[in-house]
Structures are given as C-alpha cells and as structure tokens.
C-alpha cells in the first residue's frame with residue numbers, strides 16, 4: 001500500500017496516535033531491521049513523549065545479522081529496549097511479552113507493591129507503512145484480522161487483541177509517515193519496498209542497488225548473477241547490461257532493473273542492511 005502523505009494526513013495521523021496512546025501502557029515501535037534509521041518516523045519522540053517504548057527491529061530474517069547486532073547495541077546504549085523480530089514467525093513474536101515486561105518492570109513492581117493484581121499489559125503497534133504492523137498483529141491475534149482501519153484517517157471502534165493473558169493490543173496500528181526530505185532515505189525506502197516504484201525511476205534505483213551491493217555485499221552479488229571480480233568493477237550501467245545479458249533479457253534494462261529490485265526486496269540476493277551502522281549511528 002502506498003500512501004501519499006499530505007500535511008492534513010500527517011496532522012490526522014498524529015492526532016489518532018495521540019488519542020490511542022491514552023489507552024496503552026507501552027508503544028511497540030516497529031522499524032524495518034534493514035533500515036533502523038530510515039524507517040523511523042521523524043517526529044516519534046515528540047508524538048509519544050514519555051510513553052514507554054519497545055523498539056522492534058522487524059524483518060530481522062532479511063537483515064544482515066552483524067549490522068542488526070550493532071544497531072541493537074546502539075539503541076540499547078541510548079537507553080532503549082530493543083528486540084530483533086520476525087513478525088512472520090510465532091516463536092519470534094513470543095519474545096515480545098518478556099521484553100515488554102522488562103520495559104515496564106518499575107511500573108509493574110510499583111503496582112505489585114500497592115497490592116494491585118497483575119494484569120495484562122496494554123500496547124499499541126506503531127510505525128511507518130510496510131514495516132510489518134499488520135503481519136505482527138495477525139500473528140499475535142493468531143488469525144487474520146480486518147484491516148479496515150489500516151489507513152490514516154480511517155477510524156473505527158477501539159478493539160483489543162488478546163495474546164495469552166499477559167498482553168492486550170489495540171487491533172489497529174498507528175500509522176505514521178516516513179522521513180522523506182532526504183533523497184537518500186527515499187531511495188533506501190524504495191529499495192526495501194516501503195515506497196513503491198512509481199515515485200522513482202526503476203533504472204536509477206537498480207543502479208543505486210548495484211552500487212550498494214558491490215560495496216557491502218560483493219560476494220552475494222557475484223554469486224547470484226554469476227559475475228566475476230572484473231565484471232563487478234566496471235561502470236555501473238555496464239554492470240546492469242552484463243546482468244541483463246546473463247539473465248537473457250538482451251537489452252531490456254527495465255526488466256533487468258525490475259528483477260534486481262524484486263530480488264533484493266524478497267531476500268533472494270541474501271540478507272542485507274541498507275542503513276549502515278558505521279555511517280548513521282551518532
């Protein structure tokens with residue numbers, strides 16, 4: 001789903017999230033593990049303010065594990081609780097409850113000391129489009145839930161999904177806008193599939209992908225397309241031509257570009273992290 005974000009949408013999304021915050025103990029901020037910097041909403045701190053938060057680096061199955069570890073250490077060093085997650089995997093999803101309890105341990109201890117009976121933690125899922133919010137809610141619910149509210153500006157009655165007896169989630173996620181001022185971030189969001197192609201030229205995107213892969217994951221690129229070391233370090237357009245030729249696409253570079261982008265997004269090119277910890281963590 002591609003959402004065009006206009007100022008009115010943003011104001012409404014912010015208002016809706018603020019409304020929902022009142023009902024919950026904790027926010028699950030869903031981020032794409034391949035984009036731990038670029039897939040966060042730029043105003044999140046301001047929107048959620050002091051509400052406790054658990055950062056979930058989702059699609060960890062697609063991300064480079066070494067980079068994920070560095071990002072987890074980084075977020076932790078900034079006093080955040082963070083968990084690498086694969087929302088499609090029930091075992092992975094089960095780790096959320098203990099992590100949420102850890103975030104809320106002071107509050108839960110205080111309630112216990114005051115004799116308040118243990119109760120389910122109330123949470124909401126929040127994130128930019130395509131980070132896996134619906135997938136996570138469906139896995140927590142144990143079934144496919146209706147997604148009529150899964151658009152900014154579409155509201156419906158508040159309902160809760162129960163996960164065991166320890167967690168209750170608002171059944172509609174909070175949807176916020178991505179960072180889009182910086183063209184590099186836009187390009188990375190497009191490469192991950194968070195923004196759909198029509199906003200950017202396919203061939204520009206494919207060339208950016210090739211530049212990224214040959215810098216950080218040259219072996220994965222060579223292996224997937226049967227390239228030699230020499231093939232890799234020719235001019236980028238020549239590299240695209242070589243790949244198109246090897247795949248039998250002749251001079252159909254649009255088709256080759258589309259194939260490259262789809263294979264990156266789906267993980268066929270191996271695991272990768274677009275946001276490099278060394279360049280972005282400050």
Ligand code: G4P
Pocket residue numbers: 058059060061062085086087088089127128129130131132133134135136
């Ligand atoms: P959203 O609500 O935040 O907008 O995201 P949504 O759950 O719709 O997920 C967006 C895409 O990301 C979906 O793929 C979904 O399957 C995929 N996804 C979500 N979590 C994970 C994960 O942990 N690992 C992997 N590998 N993929 C994940 P899609 O191709 O758009 O849809 P579909 O073909 O799966 O239905």
